[in-house]
Amino acid sequence: MATDLDENTxxxxxxxxxENTPDPRLHEIMKALTKHLHELARELKLTEDEWMKGIQxxxxxxxxxxxxxxxxxxxxxxxxxxxxxxxxxHSRPKxxxxxxxxxxxxxxxxxxxxxxxxxxxxxxVGDPLLVSARVVDADGKPVADAVVDxxxxxxxxxxxxxxxxxxxxxxxxxxxxxxxxxxxxSYWTILPLYYPIPTDGPVGEMIRATKRHxxxxxxxxxxxxxxxxxxxxxxxxxxxxxxLDSDCVFGVRSSCIGHxxxxxxxxxxxxGSKQPKAFYTNDSTFVLEREHAANAAE
Ligand code: BEZ
Ligand code: FE
Numbered sequence: 001m002a003t004d005l006d007e008n009t010x011x012x013x014x015x016x017x018x019e020n021t022p023d024p025r026l027h028e029i030m031k032a033l034t035k036h037l038h039e040l041a042r043e044l045k046l047t048e049d050e051w052m053k054g055i056q057x058x059x060x061x062x063x064x065x066x067x068x069x070x071x072x073x074x075x076x077x078x079x080x081x082x083x084x085x086x087x088x089x090h091s092r093p094k095x096x097x098x099x100x101x102x103x104x105x106x107x108x109x110x111x112x113x114x115x116x117x118x119x120x121x122x123x124x125v126g127d128p129l130l131v132s133a134r135v136v137d138a139d140g141k142p143v144a145d146a147v148v149d150x151x152x153x154x155x156x157x158x159x160x161x162x163x164x165x166x167x168x169x170x171x172x173x174x175x176x177x178x179x180x181x182x183x184x185x186s187y188w189t190i191l192p193l194y195y196p197i198p199t200d201g202p203v204g205e206m207i208r209a210t211k212r213h214x215x216x217x218x219x220x221x222x223x224x225x226x227x228x229x230x231x232x233x234x235x236x237x238x239x240x241x242x243x244l245d246s247d248c249v250f251g252v253r254s255s256c257i258g259h260x261x262x263x264x265x266x267x268x269x270x271x272g273s274k275q276p277k278a279f280y281t282n283d284s285t286f287v288l289e290r291e292h293a294a295n296a297a298e
Contacts, residue, residue, distance in 0.1 A: 011038045057202050064201040068161050070104045074203045077101060077249040078212075090230070095138050096289040098253040100235050103221065105159040106151055109168055113175040116271070119188040122172035126155035126190030128279040129260065130269050135183045135224055135286045142183030143288055146226040149176050150187070152219065157195030186271065191260060191280045192218045194243050207248070214248050217241035219256075222286065229288040236284050258282050 002013050014034045021027035040046070064071040076082045082101045090099045113120070121128075135143040151174035153159050160172050177185040196214040199207055207214050218238035225231045235251065236258035237244060244252050260282045269275050 007042060011035065014038070057206075060202040068107075069198070069201075071201045071203055073104050074197060074201075075206075077103070077251075078197070078203055078207065080250045083250040086233075090289075093138070093289065096287045097232055097234055098255050099233055100251040100253060100256060101249055102223070102233050103249070103251075105153075105161055106149065106221065106223065107161060107168065107171070107174070110149065110151065110171050110174045110176050111169070113177055113187065115177055115180040115185045117186075118175060118177075120150070120173055120175045121154075121188070121190045122170075124154040124172050124190055126193075128275065128277060129189050129191045129282065130186065130271060130279065131189065131220070131282045131284065132186040132270055133184065133282075133284040133286065135179045135185075135226075135288060137229070137288055137290065142179070142181070143226050143229070144179055144181050144183055146179045146183070146224050146229075146288070147176060148179060148185055149221075149223040149225075150174060151221045152189070152192045153195045155190060155193050157193065162198070189220075192220060192238065194218045194241055197248055212248065213243075213246065215243045216247055216249060217243040217252060220282075224286055224288065226288065228291050230291055232286060232288055234286070236282065258284055 001016075002009070005013055011034065015031055018027055018030050018034070021030060041051075044050075058072075061071040061075055073082065086099050086101055092098060133148075135146045135148065137143055151159065154173055160166050160170075160174065173189060175187065177187065179185050194215050194217050197207075197216060198204065199214050204214065218241045219235035221233075221235050223231065223233050235256055237252060237256055238260050239257050244257065260280045262278060262280050263269070263275070265276060265278045267275060267279075269279060270281060
């Protein structure tokens with residue numbers, strides 16, 4: 001133990017206080033955190049006022065967070081930390097689908113729906129969209145009975161969970177499908193549009209103070225799981241969206257940009273239905289990575 005520590009000698013002393021940490025990974029993380037925080041403060045010559053502003057910012061982010069609003073994850077997302085961790089956690093052989101951020105709007109227990117024929121908009125107004133998708137392995141073989149969680153924002157830019165009156169059993173624009181024998185599932189919904197991340201909290205203040213825009217390009221979220229495969233968390237973005245190259249949370253992978261062609265009113269849709277309104281379609285293929293391959297690459 002030591003006294004008279006200055007802005008340089010304090011770092012080694014702080015490391016000594018961590019030496020009895022029994023969990024080696026926790027010890028490594030705490031040491032690196034201490035090292036980088038001290039370096040940051042020295043490099044910036046951080047003032048006491050600035051330190052206090054940082055504390056107040058994190059405190060406000062904590063107060064803002066609830067079960068359905070995670071301001072600290074939003075902070076991580078907007079600083080690029082979430083996508084960095086996703087990118088370094090998956091080996092990403094080029095034949096398998098790329099992973100992106102989960103985001104704060106996924107909920108467990110969304111309605112279970114049939115593999116084909118469901119309509120998930122459930123009253124959300126927008127342009128009809130038929131998604132037809134297939135889940136395969138890296139050899140192109142169908143993955144039957146994969147669990148596919150789907151969620152996306154409405155044309156107003158909001159997820160159903162952002163409505164204070166939202167109830168799980170009245171969910172819209174989300175659902176859970178099981179792939180059929182041929183690895184396929186399909187559903188009707190509405191075409192998503194770009195939308196802003198929530199900006200009514202401290203992260204919004206940070207976005208405004210740094211003159212960034214808060215938008216995410218239009219996308220549909222997918223989480224696909226099946227025993228024996230690495231879970232896939234990804235999006236299918238809408239091609240042509242103006243925010244594809246400046247996603248506020250850094251999540252766009254070019255391999256995840258999908259094609260959503262428009263079809264005229266009165267045309268037959270791929271599911272055989274005749275559509276009275278103009279509609280869009282999207283065909284997507286998701287390629288899962290075998291679990292042992294994912295683990296071996298780590
Ligand atoms: C989303 O796409 O739902 C999302 C992801 C990260 C931050 C905010 C929203
Ligand atoms: Fe989203």
